[in-house]
Amino acid sequence: MDYSSVKLGDIELMKLMIINDVRRGISTAMNNSVYDRYSDGSDVIASRLLSKKIEIDFTILYNIIETKKKLSPIISQKILQKLIFSDDPNIYWNVIADGEIKVTEHNNGKYTTGTITFLVPSGHAESVTxxxxxxxxxxxxxxxxxxxxxxxxxxxxxxxxxxxxxxxxxxxxxxxxxxxxxxxxxxxxxxxxxxxxxxxxxxPKSEQLYDSNTDSSFSKFKDVAAGIVNPQNSLYGTNGTISFQSDGLRFATQGTMSSSQIAGGGMKVMTLPADSNGHIGATNLYSHFNLFAWAGAMGQTGILQILFTDINDKLVAGYGITKS
Incomplete structure (x- = not known):
């Protein structure tokens, strides 16, 4: 049989030698344990596959000494290696070299022949996929x-x-x-x-409840209903507007404020979703925002707040940045 490839591990053996003959056998020898009956015959107690051997006859024609030096550490591995033949590429044999590799030099050392014997401890091939x-x-x-x-x-x-x-x-x-x-x-x-x-x-495990990367226009943030006061300080008005503009939420209109309030502004709200167990709320919460602000003219003041509240709009935690 002609082989286009015989690989041992990652090494192509046919780059180092000519493969003359391969003996893989048809099946693996069986070992049967039997119990002799009192009458005729025996009963089979157990059967098992024995290990088997694969023999490869080869010829080395060129660079014999150098080829031997390359071949020796490849063959003499003390671990099992995969042996794959091109005529049956969907299976591999887990093998280890067995015994001495005996070679014969011919025609005053111009070419060498020999046989490699591989032991297959399992006794059978395995599927590549x-x-x-x-x-x-x-x-x-x-x-x-x-x-x-x-x-x-x-x-x-x-x-x-x-x-x-x-x-x-x-x-x-x-x-x-x-x-x-x-x-x-x-x-x-x-x-x-x-x-x-x-x-x-x-x-417990960490879960991400909201990420603006999947809501780039902040569409999940809605304007608060009329009459909702700032949960941190009622002196701040909330009937102005905050809207998405190109790359984030920005202050749009100041709105009106009562005589007792000190600043006008808008407020948006988003209800945090439940976690994977259906629970709303968290023992530990991390919140990260990117804030960008500047004064358009001298004397301008402002405040920007991120607030977390309970179901009754009572302040739980928050932070703010002010310019007075």
Missing amino acids: SNILNATNSGGENGTITPNTTDGSIEIKVNNKGTLPTFPKIKLTNVSENGYFGIVGVKGLIGLGNINEADGVTT
Whole structure:
């Protein structure tokens, strides 16, 4: 058989040698444990695959000494390496060199032949690619994922299209805080965490409640209803207007103010959304703003405030910048 490629790890062996023959065999030897019956025959107690060997006959024609020096550290790795043949590129063998690589020099050392023997400890090849079963392709050739809306469990049926039993790799992602995962299979089970969530602790996490990057015109901020007073100081008027102009919110009209008020202005309000648990409000809150201000003429005064209130418009926290 002609090979266009034989790769060991990341190294293309055919750049270093000519591959003359490869012996992979058809199958791996089986080892059977049996129990002799009192009557005729035996009962099979257990069967297992043995390790197997792959042999590669090769020829080195040019730069023999240099090729040997390059080949030795590649072959003599003390770890398993992937061996892939071009005639079957969808599988690989996890191998390690076995025994001495014996070579014969011919025609006064003008070319060299030899055999490399690789041990395959597992006894079988493995697929280069993996098949993925998820909610998108459930019900197809890879299997099905069926949630149970009654008890919250999920039934997963995986179609193994290989020639040997295998273990699936399962990726679990919590959609909310969860203290326990239980996975039950045909031949075993595994539990992670405490099924009773006995610690009683809800683990907090940070969430972004509002970001103007996704609301560049500040459309979620609305003008306050008529008669709403400034929650920090009623001496500031609120019936003026603040509007979006090109790159942010700007003071638009002063509005009117009563004889007891000292400044006129506008006010906008946004109700912070609930977090992922449906809760409104936060124990710890961070708020970042970019503020840009200047005086258009000498003697101008002003105040800019960012205020947080409760459901009854009572001040919780805030800050302000003033020019007196």
